[in-house]
Amino acid sequence: MKKYWLIALVMLLSIAFGSTVHADDKEMYVDVSVATLWSEPDQARELDAPSLGNPVDMWGWTESMTVDEKRWLVGELQTQALYGQKVTVLEEEGDWVKVAVDGQPTPKNELGYPAWMPKKQLSDEKLYSVLKERRPFALVTAPTADLYDHRNKKKEFKEISFNTRLPVVAQTGEMILVATPSDGMKWMNSEDVSIYKDKEDIPAPDGEDLEETAKQFLGLPYLWAGASGFGFDCSGFTHTIHKAHGITIPRDSSVQAENGTPVAKEDLQKGDLLFFAYDEGEGSVHHVGMYIGNGEMIHAPNSASTVEVIDVFESDYYSSEFSGARRYID
Structure with missing residues (x-):
């Protein structure tokens, strides 16, 4: 264990002395x-x-x-x-x-x-900010993942969310040592993350990839403003699923509906975002879900529900308020 902390310490010091931090940041x-x-x-x-x-x-x-x-x-x-x-x-x-x-x-x-x-x-830990810029990062791909104080996993430090990104300091066997914002370095299971040199290295997804990722959260209760594996709102869900695959889209459904590539209803493919608006689809956008083929949509509906799959165009409510679709993948 000591050798990993020594490696990490040397790395931290070398980066720190080679960096410049401005007091007014x-x-x-x-x-x-x-x-x-x-x-x-x-x-x-x-x-x-x-x-x-x-x-x-x-x-x-x-x-x-x-x-x-x-x-x-x-x-x-x-x-x-x-x-x-x-x-x-x-x-x-x-x-x-x-x-x-x-x-x-x-x-x-x-x-x-x-x-x-x-x-x-x-x-505002400066060493963390430098590591964030200079080191590869571990991207949490599990719905949530545990951080541990020690490699033996006897003491859990914190449960963190899907799509969390932490700088990687070292890797040994099935465990990864990551830097944290204020608590030094912690261990996590390699099976809970993917490691990338930078965000451009995240593989471009197809619709199947987005569907598989989204379905991890089936049954997760809705949370207004939620954008984590502890609870999503509708646009937090679509934003985060795309973000975990290296695609940054707007945070809110109304803005998601104005970007990307417009898609006609008859041309829908897996991964396309479906939007719903007041006044039978002619008013302001109030909801978004993701098309997964065969007339189905996965979405986070409302505070009384959980992430679910529905036959979207068989639903009187959603079919009547459908206002269009957008594509954010190639």
């Missing part, structure tokens, strides 16, 4: 499994406490809420950011900060999706 990194971002600071209820600390208890939070308590979150939450993900601080107000989440495109801010989160859930 406002970039920081998410320091909890999943950061849940709010429309305004200090709007959370007492029952939301498990999502506000450091660490967070995502299962304890989501599984404790009734359907009505989940519905209350509609409009109060904006999005989520994953462990180790970069954000840019835009404002500070007491114990809260407004950040822009890197990698979540939106017309709201060119730096990323803007919303509020507790300041305690961020880290």
Whole structure:
């Protein structure tokens, strides 16, 4: 065990002394499994406490809420950011900060999706930021994965989400040593991740790949603003499935519906995104799902449901509100 820490220490020091960090940088990194971002600071209820600390208890939070308590979150939450993900601080107000989440495109801010989160859930560890830029990364491909304090896996450190990306420091056998935003290095199972030198090395997916990835989450309860393996909303689901395959699409369904390549209904293929709008498909877009062939769609419907597959054009509700489709894969 000691030799791996020695290798890691030497690597960290060599990178650190070869890097330059500016004191006025406002970039920081998410320091909890999943950061849940709010429309305004200090709007959370007492029952939301498990999502506000450091660490967070995502299962304890989501599984404790009734359907009505989940519905209350509609409009109060904006999005989520994953462990180790970069954000840019835009404002500070007491114990809260407004950040822009890197990698979540939106017309709201060119730096990323803007919303509020507790300041305690961020880290500005400079060595981590350098490792993030210089090292290959482990991309979590399991719905969730465990980090461990030791290679023997006797002590679990943290459960992290699908699509989390952490710098790889070393690999031995079936275990990988990764860097964390503020807690040094931790171990994880190689079977839970794929390792890439950079994001351009992620293989381009086809529709079958997107379908297989999406179906891992069948039965996962919906969470408004969710963008993690602990719960998704409709556009968080399609955004994250594409993101895990190296394709960055807008965060919100209304913007997803305006980008990509338009696809006629008769030309639908697996992986195409289907959009639904008010006023029998003529109004504003309110929902998105992913086509998986044979008239079926996989989607995260609403706060009372889970990720599911439906015969989309056999449904009176969805067929009447279908407003078009877009393709984001070649």
